[in-house]
Amino acid sequence: MKFFIDTANIEEIKEINSWGILSGVTTNPSLIAREGRVFENVVKEITEIVDGPISAEVTATECDLMVKQGRELSKIHKNIIIKIPMMEEGLKAVSILSKEGIKTNVTLIFSVNQALLAANAGATYVSPFLGRLDDIGQDGMELVSDLSEIFDIYGIKTEIIAASIRNTMHIYECAKCGVDIATVPYKIFKQMNKHPLTDSGIEKFLEDFKNVETKGEF
Numbered sequence: 001m002k003f004f005i006d007t008a009n010i011e012e013i014k015e016i017n018s019w020g021i022l023s024g025v026t027t028n029p030s031l032i033a034r035e036g037r038v039f040e041n042v043v044k045e046i047t048e049i050v051d052g053p054i055s056a057e058v059t060a061t062e063c064d065l066m067v068k069q070g071r072e073l074s075k076i077h078k079n080i081i082i083k084i085p086m087m088e089e090g091l092k093a094v095s096i097l098s099k100e101g102i103k104t105n106v107t108l109i110f111s112v113n114q115a116l117l118a119a120n121a122g123a124t125y126v127s128p129f130l131g132r133l134d135d136i137g138q139d140g141m142e143l144v145s146d147l148s149e150i151f152d153i154y155g156i157k158t159e160i161i162a163a164s165i166r167n168t169m170h171i172y173e174c175a176k177c178g179v180d181i182a183t184v185p186y187k188i189f190k191q192m193n194k195h196p197l198t199d200s201g202i203e204k205f206l207e208d209f210k211n212v213e214t215k216g217e218f
């Protein structure tokens with residue numbers, strides 16, 4: 001399973017990218033707004049840090065404008081993926097952009113049917129939002145695992161990005177059902193790294209090693 005980071009914060013992206021585990025970045029209008037900077041500048045800066053798919057979302061809700069915004073955003077860098085909300089106009093835009101060779105990520109997916117429509121329209125990625133489904137008392141993981149199974153049955157090339165991840169168990173469950181990608185918030189990456197037995201193990205090794213003679217600097 002590949003990892004993307006779900007943020008528009010440059011410092012967070014730099015830090016997690018330095019671990020050598022990042023394959024891409026997803027942003028959305030809310031994450032961009034949180035940074036208080038010019039949208040295109042943020043996106044460009046991200047492309048200079050991570051060499052992988054960077055999702056940037058259109059804000060139009062009508063096909064022609066979505067296509068226009070998508071074409072503009074795709075000029076920023078070859079790695080830009082145009083994120084388009086799941087809606088009728090969005091499907092039309094995905095179909096047009098994909099025929100032009102512009103990659104898309106259909107976002108705000110909450111059902112298998114929506115994902116199937118997006119895949120058939122030519123989406124490169126679909127983003128099911130599992131945390132937001134959990135929030136309203138539906139099982140987000142069930143959607144992700146159903147999608148994974150159904151895409152496999154039909155050999156659908158569209159990749160699944162598990163999104164709206166809220167905890168480390170979400171990551172574990174996504175990996176078990178073979179999801180292609182998880183887009184993970186900064187805070188969850190930090191939690192994934194931690195285990196109390198690792199911390200106490202390191203402490204004990206360092207303590208025991210204190211009196212060992214060495215030839216170099218250890």
Ligand code: E4P
Nearest residue numbers: 006026027028132163164165
């Ligand atoms: C995905 O691409 C979205 O940016 C994101 O995962 C939304 O997550 P949220 O439900 O925590 O806002």
